Amino acid sequence: MISGILLDLSGVLYVGDQPLEGTIDSLIRLKKTGIPIRYVTNTTRKPAAAIIRQLVNMGFSVNQEELFTAPMAAHSYLQSHRLSPYMLIHKNLREEFTDLACKPHNAVLIGDAEDDFTYRNMNSAFRLLIDGAPLIAMGKNRYFRESDGLSIDAGAFVEALEYSTGAKAIITGKPDQEFFMAAVDSMKTRPEETLMIGDDVDADVDGALNAGLQGILVQTGKYQQGDEERLINDTAITLTDFNTATEWIISHIADSNR
Numbered sequence: 048m049i050s051g052i053l054l055d056l057s058g059v060l061y062v063g064d065q066p067l068e069g070t071i072d073s074l075i076r077l078k079k080t081g082i083p084i085r086y087v088t089n090t091t092r093k094p095a096a097a098i099i100r101q102l103v104n105m106g107f108s109v110n111q112e113e114l115f116t117a118p119m120a121a122h123s124y125l126q127s128h129r130l131s132p133y134m135l136i137h138k139n140l141r142e143e144f145t146d147l148a149c150k151p152h153n154a155v156l157i158g159d160a161e162d163d164f165t166y167r168n169m170n171s172a173f174r175l176l177i178d179g180a181p182l183i184a185m186g187k188n189r190y191f192r193e194s195d196g197l198s199i200d201a202g203a204f205v206e207a208l209e210y211s212t213g214a215k216a217i218i219t220g221k222p223d224q225e226f227f228m229a230a231v232d233s234m235k236t237r238p239e240e241t242l243m244i245g246d247d248v249d250a251d252v253d254g255a256l257n258a259g260l261q262g263i264l265v266q267t268g269k270y271q272q273g274d275e276e277r278l279i280n281d282t283a284i285t286l287t288d289f290n291t292a293t294e295w296i297i298s299h300i301a302d303s304n305r
Contacts, residue, residue, distance in 0.1 A: 049082060049296060051236035053227065053255065055245035056088045056098070058268015059289050061105055063194030067267060071106045073293040078108075080300055083234040087227070087243075089117045089186035089220040089250060091158030091201065092137045115230045117185035117220025118143050121156060124183060124219050132156035132183060135172050135204070138163065157208070157216075158185040159201045169204070176212040184216040188250055192268045221247075222254020231260070244292050248274045252283050263292050 054060070060070045078084065086109060090098060095116050102109045118140055125132055125147050133152040134144060137160055141148075144156070155172045176182055188200040205216050220226055231241050238259035245251020246268035255262045262283040264275055275285040286292050 048240050049242050049261070049299060050240035051231065051234040051242070052077070052082055052084045052296070053087050053230050053241060053243040053260070054084055055243075055247070055251050055268075056086055056102070057090060058192050058246035058270070059244060059265055060102075060107065062192050062268060064101065064105065065194065066105045066107070067288065069288075069290040073290045074107060077293050077296065080297060082296075082300075083236070085113055085115055085230040085234060087115045087221060087230050089188055091118055091140060091185045091220075092161065093139055094143045095119060097139065112233075115226070115233075117226070118158065120219040120223070120226050120229070121158075121183055121185045122147070124217070125154065125156065128154075130154040130181070130183070133172055133175055133180075135160045135163065135168055136185075137161055152180070154181050154183055155208070156183045156185070157201060157205055160204070164204055169207070172208060173211055176208060176214045182208060182212075182214045182216045184218050186220040186250065187216065187218055188247065190269060192246075197269065221245075221250040222257065224254075224258045227255060227258040227260060242296070244289065246270045248277050253277075253279045256280060256283060263295070265289055265292055 061067055095114055099109060099111050131147055131149050131152055132154040134156045136158040152175060155175050184205045187202040187205050189202045190197050190200050209216055231238055242261040243251060243255030244263045246265050252262035252264045256279055264283055264285045265288050267288045
């Protein structure tokens, strides 16, 4: 039974600023089933409002209350723990953390900082961590797909800081179980009746399976041949793309109603 759907964005619905073929129509069809949908993303180059604008400009219809982002979860964590972070994040994302960016810093926040991953900035983070500050990472993804190809993600830089300091990052985005549960709870569904659709074996599908959800791995975006062989168990399904996943869900609902 499927009572709710969690849907990754980049690599599943679109790549860069271009929707993948058929995904706009497929999302419309999926919404017509009446099953609630939440959009869950580890994207850390844009604030939530910019993600919504990007989706709307591409032709998708998404409301902000349906969106769950790793930066939103990070902000909530930092605020609840009264932490003022040194930020290794993208310049476009800083506006979401201006209320927390006072000195002295007592934590390190890391996301996809792109060109701001300099030695100077990494070393500033290192010095705080080596003195005992916690490391808050919005994700630990290895890479993602842009319009011109695969690009390295923040995970390598998180690993570097963990290796150098002995710190263990607190992950606020996927595959953190609390992140998945926040989205599930907002739909008032049960984890075992909630389906996660994503292109990332580790963060999306295995993360969902570990949280007690169902999972579909799509062969678009960052998917690489053989990724399905790394899934933690055989309960997850591997399908060609979001359009195929939509067909599978609709037929699965039809079978359940017979």
